[in-house]
Amino acid sequence: MTSAPFRLLRTALVGSIILGLAVGAHLAGGGKLPEPAILAALCALTILPVAVLTHSRLSLPVFAGLLGAGQLCLHWAFCALSGASSVAPLQSGHAGHVSVAPAPDTMSAVSSTHAATSDWQRHPLPRRP
Numbered sequence: 001m002t003s004a005p006f007r008l009l010r011t012a013l014v015g016s017i018i019l020g021l022a023v024g025a026h027l028a029g030g031g032k033l034p035e036p037a038i039l040a041a042l043c044a045l046t047i048l049p050v051a052v053l054t055h056s057r058l059s060l061p062v063f064a065g066l067l068g069a070g071q072l073c074l075h076w077a078f079c080a081l082s083g084a085s086s087v088a089p090l091q092s093g094h095a096g097h098v099s100v101a102p103a104p105d106t107m108s109a110v111s112s113t114h115a116a117t118s119d120w121q122r123h124p125l126p127r128r129p
Helices: 007-028 036-053 060-081 104-115
Strands: none
Touching: 007 036, 007 060, 036 060
16 A cells, blocks of 8 residues: 555544534534533544544545544534533434334325225236237
């Protein structure tokens, strides 16, 4: 593997992208950020694996995996370390997460539509000779 040029710059850039996306998504979901000292510690912990992986050039799958793993870990850390949320939790128990149970009216409309067969469904398909 060849050594990547501008390693410190690449490490800082990738680490700031991971942290910035996690912070933006957490705030957009109605969460609250942890204290600045905790956020600085999370930034340092984010930079560590990035610094190891930027020793060589990052391919797109490695970068996508790093970004996804960073989002999962920072989401858990923000939820665990930020305290109370600024919005009321939903039925799922977490602000910003929605439950996927459909409304009862929707299910009855789907089942009644599904029960009514159309004209093309009544006729059997022609058989091959």
